[in-house]
Amino acid sequence: xxxxxxxxxxxxxxxxxxxxxxxxxxxxxxxxxxxxxxxxxxxxxxxxxxxxxxxxxxxxxxxxxxxxxxxxxxxxxxxxxxxxxxxxxxxxxxxxxxxxxxxxxxxxxxxxxxxxxxxxxxxxxxxxxxxxxxxxxxxxxxxxxxxxxxxxxxxxxxxxxxxxxxxxxxxxxxxxxxxxxxxxxxxxxxxxxxxxxxxxxxxxxxxxxxxxxxxxxxxxxxxxxxxxxxxxxxxxxxxxxxxxxxxxxxxxxxxxxxxxxxxxxxxxxxxxxxxxxxxxxxxxxxxxxxxxxxxxxxxxxxxxxxxxxxxxxxxxxxxxxxxxxxxxxxxxxxxxxxxxxxxxxxxxxxxxxxxxxxxxxxxxxxxxxxxxxxxxxxxxxxxxxxxxxxxxxxxxxxxxxxxxxxxxxxxxxxxxxxxxxxxxxxxxxxxxxxxxxxxxxxxxxxxxxxxxxxxxxxxxxxxxxxxxxxxxxxxxxxxxxxxxxxxxxxxxxxxxxxxxxxxxxxxxxxxxxxxxxxxxxxxxxxxxxxxxxxxxxxxxxxxxxxxxxxxxxxxxxxxxxxxxxxxxxxxxxxxxxxxxxxxxxxxxxxxxxxxxxxxxxxxxxxxxxxxxxxxxxxxxxxxxxxxxxxxxxxxxxxxxxxxxxxxxxxxxxxxxxxxxxxxxxxxxxxxxxxxxxxxxxxxxxxxxxxxxxxxxxx
Numbered sequence: 227x228x229x230x231x232x233x234x235x236x237x238x239x240x241x242x243x244x245x246x247x248x249x250x251x252x253x254x255x256x257x258x259x260x261x262x263x264x265x266x267x268x269x270x271x272x273x274x275x276x277x278x279x280x281x282x283x284x285x286x287x288x289x290x291x292x293x294x295x296x297x298x299x300x301x302x303x304x305x306x307x308x309x310x311x312x313x314x315x316x317x318x319x320x321x322x323x324x325x326x327x328x329x330x331x332x333x334x335x336x337x338x339x340x341x342x343x344x345x346x347x348x349x350x351x352x353x354x355x356x357x358x359x360x361x362x363x364x365x366x367x368x369x370x371x372x373x374x375x376x377x378x379x380x381x382x383x384x385x386x387x388x389x390x391x392x393x394x395x396x397x398x399x400x401x402x403x404x405x406x407x408x409x410x411x412x413x414x415x416x417x418x419x420x421x422x423x424x425x426x427x428x429x430x431x432x433x434x435x436x437x438x439x440x441x442x443x444x445x446x447x448x449x450x451x452x453x454x455x456x457x458x459x460x461x462x463x464x465x466x467x468x469x470x471x472x473x474x475x476x477x478x479x480x481x482x483x484x485x486x487x488x489x490x491x492x493x494x495x496x497x498x499x500x501x502x503x504x505x506x507x508x509x510x511x512x513x514x515x516x517x518x519x520x521x522x523x524x525x526x527x528x529x530x531x532x533x534x535x536x537x538x539x540x541x542x543x544x545x546x547x548x549x550x551x552x553x554x555x556x557x558x559x560x561x562x563x564x565x566x567x568x569x570x571x572x573x574x575x576x577x578x579x580x581x582x583x584x585x586x587x588x589x590x591x592x593x594x595x596x597x598x599x600x601x602x603x604x605x606x607x608x609x610x611x612x613x614x615x616x617x618x619x620x621x622x623x624x625x626x627x628x629x630x631x632x633x634x635x636x637x638x639x640x641x642x643x644x645x646x647x648x649x650x651x652x653x654x655x656x657x658x659x660x661x662x663x664x665x666x667x668x669x670x671x672x673x674x675x676x677x678x679x680x681x682x683x684x685x686x687x688x689x690x691x692x693x694x695x696x697x698x699x700x701x702x703x704x705x706x707x708x709x710x711x712x713x714x715x716x717x718x719x720x721x722x723x724x725x726x727x728x729x730x731x732x733x734x735x736x737x738x739x740x741x742x743x744x745x746x747x748x749x750x751x752x753x754x755x756x757x758x759x760x761x762x763x764x765x766x767x768x769x770x771x772x773x774x775x776x777x778x779x780x781x782x783x784x785x786x787x788x789x790x791x792x793x794x795x796x797x798x799x800x801x802x803x804x805x806x807x808x809x810x811x812x813x814x815x816x817x818x819x820x821x822x823x824x825x826x827x828x829x830x831x832x833x834x835x836x837x838x839x840x841x842x843x844x845x846x847x848x849x850x851x852x853x854x855x856x857x858x859x860x861x862x863x864x865x866x867x868x869x870x871x872x873x874x875x876x877x878x879x880x881x882x883x884x885x886x887x888x889x890x891x892x893x894x895x896x897x898x899x900x901x902x903x904x905x906x907x908x909x910x911x912x913x914x915x916x917x918x919x920x921x922x923x924x
Contacts, residue, residue, distance in 0.1 A: 247276045267296035271308045278312055286316055307336035307345045314352050323360045327353055347376035347389045354396050363403055370396060382425055387434045390422040395441055416445055433474065436465035440478045447485060456485045476505035480531050492542060499535040503562065506531060532566035536604060540611050556620045560602050560613050567712045599675045603662060605629040605683050614666050616673050623665035632661065636685040643693060644866055646912035655695040663694060663701065677892055678705040679923060681713060690865060692899060693915035700911065702899050706892035708923035720924040721829045721891060722782065728759030729775055732787035735764045737804055743835055745874035746787045752878040753785060756885060768805045773816045780826055784817055787834040817857055830891065831858035834877050860891055860921040872913040876902045892923035
């Protein structure tokens with residue numbers, strides 16, 4: 227058992243956490259057979275820490291809590307301190323800073339009791355980080371003094387060097403939060419990092435040395451000394467490459483790109499950014515696996531690399547007079563943001579289903595036909611970049627409105643659309659139109675576009691483009707509109723209209739505390755009269771029945787008329803059934819199985835009467851990605867809960883239009899929305915606009 231534990235520690239030091247987990251698990255079995263409870267507690271500490279690093283929070287918590295019980299019963303003070311420190315990290319990763327602080331305090335108390343300076347320093351640094359993240363700067367200073375004293379009492383070792391690096395980073399963060407305490411680069415943080423780097427190199431701990439030099443370079447960058455920052459960054463990058471540390475490699479390559487760009491070296495900066503993006507793609511498994519350090523602040527940290535590269539490519543396109551080269555740069559900028567979108571979806575789903583779907587379909591860009599345009603807004607801090615893909619190339623427009631200003635307007639628009647007794651939505655509807663559509667009006671008109679496909683980003687996922695307004699008309703009056711979360715993940719083939727088989731699922735009775743959906747019965751009646759099909763309603767609408775139907779029969783259309791919600795967490799999104807709920811995983815297993823069956827996936831998945839969390843960009847990402855997750859070519863869903871009768875009439879109108887020869891799914895939705903708008907009861911866009919077509923629009 228001890229030999230396996232030592233092998234696990236070596237694997238962890240090399241960054242191979244999966245191998246470490248396998249070794250620890252073997253050691254745990256042997257310790258259990260020997261009845262060595264103290265060793266079991268220590269192994270739980272190692273195993274919990276490894277699961278925590280990989281982002282397997284449920285497994286980490288179970289392991290850590292079990293270890294705490296064992297360590298407490300055996301009075302293993304040091305082991306319990308280590309376990310509680312890791313539990314503090316878990317709570318911090320969950321955003322529960324007060325709970326994290328509580329665990330760090332208990333870990334520090336136990337470490338003091340056992341005179342364990344290493345564990346005391348770890349707990350104190352964890353407490354400091356939580357306090358800084360919650361803005362409690364004064365308390366953070368006290369904990370930093372505690373950790374500094376503890377670190378000073380340690381012998382030179384890998385542990386001490388890693389603690390010195392974290393101490394210096396947090397001291398620097400504190401100094402930047404407190405201008406009155408600003409420290410120059412001759413102050414403590416820089417001195418400590420330099421000392422840690424030298425000691426690490428002497429001990430041949432090249433990974434630690436890479437981080438020390440790299441973070442020192444970041445301090446120099448923030449101080450404005452780009453020449454020295456670049457020298458230090460190059461050194462850190464060289465060491466990271468020597469030990470094949472991919473996370474450090476991308477960090478310092480990205481830092482190198484920023485510094486080169488600040489020095490006006492655009493071409494060299496572009497090469498560095500491209501290498502950073504390649505490095506991040508190579509680390510895709512880390513994102514999918516949920517590594518806490520990568521998943522936390524994904525868009526704000528690693529995602530920024532992609533956006534900065536896209537920004538640089540777009541600016542480079544201004545520098546060339548060669549139209550072919552300009553098109554290549556614009557296409558690469560859009561493709562760079564596509565890579566980010568794919569990583570976001572994988573991060574949201576926490577699995578590899580996106581890659582599996584991607585392998586089965588063609589790129590949307592290959593099938594942009596006359597009459598169709600793809601709008602790709604890229605939101606940057608200082609401007610909006612609009613890329614419009616037409617059948618003969620890409621057109622670019624730049625709007626001097628930053629992401630924050632647009633986001634504020636979008637959130638206002640979304641909230642006002644749901645107030646169906648006022649026309650206050652018009653002001654933001656017109657403003658957003660002027661920013662996103664007006665700059666491209668002439669190009670759309672010249673190309674005789676009648677179908678607009680939007681690839682929305684961030685907050686733009688929460689609003690219906692159909693309700694944008696040009697002072698005279700809504701956008702839906704000019705274009706059939708569809709959205710897709712990714713160009714790469716849309717299967718652009720027309721719906722197979724022959725022999726369409728329909729599975730109708732619905733709840734009209736009140737169940738599980740949810741109210742009755744009175745119009746569901748007439749909605750399902752109307753669709754069944756047009757298409758026929760199998761019907762599961764109320765008592766027969768159960769998860770097992772749905773799964774069995776989809777396993778035994780090929781369905782072109784799967785329709786759900788039931789309560790449901792899509793939140794910022796995939797595990798909290800569901801459809802209500804008579805006897806329970808269908809979660810996203812169950813929906814994927816049931817509907818998605820058809821994707822690989824004779825290349826005849828579900829053509830259309832309709833979610834009627836469902837809801838998504840208002841103003842929650844991640845919830846909207848989940849809703850916009852439902853077709854991808856479920857393995858359907860397209861989905862029809864609503865951004866918010868709509869009047870039961872209005873919803874029923876619009877959905878029935880959509881299906882009626884879909885029977886017309888030559889009418890696309892996007893066109894069918896357009897006609898259904900315009901028809902509902904003609905009804906005086908439902909003229910407000912709050913009734914007809916929230917319905918969106920996701921994915922394949924043909």
